[in-house]
Structures are given as C-alpha cells and as structure tokens.
Amino acid sequence: MLFTDLLKETVASLTANKVRSSLTILGIVIGIGSVIGMISVGRGAQQDIESNFQALGSNLLMVMPGAQRAVGTQVRSGFGSASTLVLADAEAIAGAVPNIKNVAPDVSTRKQVTVKGNNTNTSIYGVGPEYQAVQSLALTEGSFISSQQVKSRSKVAILGPETKTTLFPELPAAVGQKVRIDKIEFTVIGVTVAKGGSGFGSSDDLIYVPLSTAQQYLTGSDAVSTINVEVQSAELMSMVQQQINDLLMVRHNIKDVSAVDFTILNQADILSAVSSAAGIFTLLLGAIAGISLLVGGIGIMNMMLTTVTERTREIGLRKSLGAKNKDISRQFLTEAVMLTFLGGLFGLLLGWLIASLINKFGGMTTAVTLSSVVLAFGVSGAIGIIFGYYPAQRAARLNPIEALRYE
Amino acid sequence: MITCRHLIKIYKTGEADLKVLKDVSFSLGRGEFVAIMGPSGSGKSTLMHILGALDRPTEGQYEFNGQDMFKLSDNQLAEIRSQKIGFVFQSFNLLSRTSVLRNVMLPLIYNPLVPKAERQLKAQAALTAAGLSADRWQHLSNQLSGGQMQRVAIARALVNSPDLILADEPTGNLDSQTGEIVLNTFQRLNRRQGHTIVLITHERYVAEHADRIIKIQDGQIISDEKNFNRRIV
Secondary structure (H helix, E strand, O other): OOHHHHHHHHHHHHHHOHHHHHHHHHHHHHHHHHHHHHHHHHHHHHHHHHHHHHHOOOOEEEEEEOOOOOOOOOOOOOOOOOOOOEHHHHHHHHHHOOOEEEEEEEEEEEEEEEEOOEEEEEEEEEEOOHHHHHOOOOEEEEOOOOHHHHHOOOOEEEEOHHHHHHHOOOOOOOOOOEEEEOOEEEEEEEEEOOOOOOOOOOOOOEEEEEHHHHHHHHHOOOEOOEEEEEEOOHHHHHHHHHHHHHHHHHHOOOOOHHHOOEEEEEHHHHHHHHHHHHHHHHHHHHHHHHHHHHHHHHHHHHHHHHHHHHOHHHHHHHHHOOOOHHHHHHHHHHHHHHHHHHHHHHHHHHHHHHHHHHHHHOOOOOOOOHHHHHHHHHHHHHHHHHHHHHHHHHHHHOOHHHHHHOO | OEEEEEEEEEEEEOOEEEEEEEEEEEEEOOOOEEEEEOOOOOOHHHHHHHHOOOOOOOEEEEEEOOEEHHHOOHHHHHHHHHHHEEEEOOOOOOOOOOEHHHHHHHHHHHOOOOOHHHHHHHHHHHHHHHOOOHHHOOOEHHHOOHHHHHHHHHHHHHOOOOOEEEEEOOOOOOOHHHHHHHHHHHHHHHHHHOOEEEEEEOOHHHHOOOOEEEEEEOOEEEEEEEOOOOOOO
C-alpha cells in the first residue's frame, strides 16, 4: 500500500464523519493549546526573572548578614535581618580585596512615604554613589546621589519610575519636589529609568537616599543590609568570593566555617536557584494542562474504537480484497495520528493566541518557544500513536469472515 | 487449477465441536463455471471461504495453481486474495459515499504489481466488462440500483484479472429480473473472456446457469454433475 493511498483513504474516512472528527480534534486542540499557553506563561516568568537579573549586572557578589547556607535548599530564619554587617566591613573589602571594580553597600527598609494628597508604602534604599554603576542605574531626570551628599547626610531622594508615578501622577518631572519619608522631608533630585519587569525583583518601585542619611534617620544603626561587590570579570568571581569570605571571617573573629554570620550570594547562584524555581512552576502548569491532553487522547481512542466497530464490514471487505493486517492497522493508526496532528496544529495556534491574550490583558510576559512547538507536535503525534495503536490492532486482528458477516 | 482433497473443517463452539465440512474432495479446471449448491448450513459458505483463502481447513489439502495453501502465512494468503481471487458478495459490500470508480480501484491499492498510472484504465476496463455504462462511473455507490451495485462489485472482483472469481449468493439481494442480468454477466465473463467462476447459491434455478453443479449437504458432496441444459439468458 502506497503512502499516498494511505493518506487518501485516511482523508476520505475522516471527512466521511466530519462532525465526529472535528469534535475529537477539538479535544486535542484544547489539550495542546492549554499546554502551550501554560508553558508560555512559565517560560515568560523565567525569561522575566533572567532579564531582571541581567539588568542588575552580571559580575555581582552580594554580601548579606545571616547564616551561610546553600541557596534555595533550606529555610533560613532571620536571613538578611541580622545586623552583623557594618559600613566598615564594606570599606575593608574595598581596601583589602583586589580585582574589585566597585563596592556599594546599601541599607534597605520599608517606610510610609507621603506627599500632598498621595502616599505609598515602599522600599527605601540607602546607597552611595558607587551603587549607580554596580546596579547599572540610569536616570530620566536629575542626577544620582553624590559622595558629598553621603558625607553631609543630605535629605535627598531618587525615585523609582513607579514611585514617581504613584506620588506625582500629574507632574512631568519630579525633581525639586518634596516627599516625606517616615515624616522626614526629603528633596527629590532624580528619577531612575524603568527597568521593566513586574512583581518579583521589580526595581521600579523604590526610593534611593544617601546611605548615611538612611542609617541616621531611618534605620538608626550602623548596620548595612547588603554589600554589593562588582568584580572585574566573571572568571574572578569565585576567587574574590573566597577572599571576601576570609577577610570577613577574620574581621568578625570567626574560626569555624559553619558559624559565619554573613552570606555571600553569587549572581549566578541566585539566578540558577530562581530560574529552577520558575522551571518547576512551568512544569507544574504544563502538567496540569497535560491532563486535558490526556483526556483528548482518550477521546481519540474512543472515536477510533467506535470507528473500528462501525467499519467492521469494511475491514472484512478490505481483507478479502487482499489487504494485509499491517495495511489495516496502518490505516487506522494513520487516521488517529492525522486527527492528533491536526489537533496539534490548531492547538498550537490556540496556545499562541492564549499566550498573546495573557500577555495583553493579564500583564504577564509569555513566551512561546520553539521547544514548545516541537513539544506540541511531538506529543500530539505520540498521543495519536499511543491511543490509536490499540484500536488499530483490534481492526487488524478481526477475522475477515466474521467481519464480513457483522451486522 | 484447484484441487481439494479430503477437506475437513471443524468449528470449536463451547462443548460440542461443529464439523462443518466432512471430507470434501473435488478439482476445478481453468475456465470452468461451477455452481456450488446446497441449503443453508450445508457448509457451502465455509467451502467458499477456504477456496477464497479467507480461512484454512482443519484438515485436508487445498492446492491452488499447484501451491499448497495450507502452508502459506497470513500475508501470503492476503497476496493470493489480492492477485488471484475476486470476490462478489450477496450484499455487494461497496464503500458508501464513494464513487463507483474508486470502489473498483480499491483492490488495486493492495496490489503492488499494478502501477498507479494503470489503475484508472484497469478499473474502466473492468467496469466495461461488467457491463456498467460509463455515465454511472462517477456516481456515488449509494446512488445506484441493486443490479448496478452488483455489477460494480463484479467489476471490483475483475479488476486484478484474477484466476478465480468467487460469487457468494450474488443474486440473493436482487429481484429475479436484475438477478438474470447479473447471471448473464457471469456467463459472458466465462464464455467470452475465459474467467473461472465459482457461484455459491441455494437456488437450483440460479445454479442451472453454470456448466457444472456441485451439490453439497451436511458438509459432504452429494453430487457433482455437468449441466448440459444450461439456462441461457
């Protein structure tokens, strides 16, 4: 039996029962569509996170107070909330460790921010001038915090773009305006450029103030929340990480490695931890959608079994005309695969549509990747074979004499 | 061409085995037109299934063109059916909602010996031989009358130029007038084109259109005679 004959027979029998064929295909369309749509949401989240981290700068080490544990493996109580790191630690790192481009300590807190008529609760970061380079921040207006302002504990503030919009929705520019952070008046001297991304890791809804100002007026202690260390190149990361570790252990009088009171996070570690979390999220969404695909597959099997029963006489006839068992099984298998393949094709379109709708109206980044397209066709083809195999075997094994007599 | 020796067919049905064929022997030459006649339950259909390579005898020998059919695999039997045997059924068994031409071409897709380009010509030749006028060839099979359907089925049986045509009660679903036309078609194919035809029937009247009548009862041949008073339509 030629392949073209097989296709012709398949098309003829699928079009003989258009309604049933389309309903069965619809099951697969919904299955594949939801798998692709859901995976695109997961993949979008992953890409979001990755691009956010890339925007932070890639050769970054973050030294944080708190016990050292492997990233993402255990719950750390009090992580980041201890106040074991001080400004002097940052100065010591900058002075003693080579191959460092910038050291930018920051202190972060959350405060109520008010202006006339508007107020918000947002993150306040106390930073120095080096912070701009380390976090690759750009400004739409004004200028960043200078070392002079840090030295003199100036009450000046740089707004994130979202914070600016929240506090001054009508004003085109915010420089020169006054804001009250925890009831203390600050003068706005700049607004940062939006870095994009939403929710997790957003760097658009916050306020930067000079580090010394934050320590004196807002946190009231000498402690810092993070010491951001920009290393000269990616290859030197682990070496610098080790040197900082050694230096801080000496400075904090710690002999035992398990008793350290700080954590050095590597950008790459954080990225891999977060994106593996996002990967699990993707998998979970895909698995839930996969259930509907399974249901669609059962629909295929159901239809094929019905078809085999209905066409018993035809199968007997074909056998009496010289069709071999494999000709019969191939014909029914091709029908099943054709159904799922069409389902996969339309499902791909549906999934892509779902993804763009979620992107447009749900405000989430979605990404339909080549791998999910391949997955759609691979899975739908496999479903056709798996769920078509049994009905096809049943058809092929029919006894031609009994099949011809079948009423 | 065909030699059957001591064919026995036993169906295992629960407790009691059913012996449908009890020691059937006969031979058949090329170009013969034979009617196998017997009442229902006589085993004539079982005999036809064995002759048509759809079934195997429980015991005995069946030689087709000198080949022992008992020894062939399922696939080889399918090849024999495809290339050497043409079936005509009582209930026509055409694919519905399918054109006459496609119905007749159906056996050719299972016969690798016929090139694709020749299919249409072969089908048209078979339809002409079966006596169906060309204006019906594009019709759907379910738009035809019973007599026309059976002629399409005969054309389908002819299309592979088989050595043997097996017709199982071909007039059973037709009125006597169209039945006559179909029987006439068989006679013509036998006389003019030398086709070997085995006609299975329970009606004496139908059997009398053949040149030789084998009567079968309770799984045994009770008579095997030449029919000199062949009915001419």
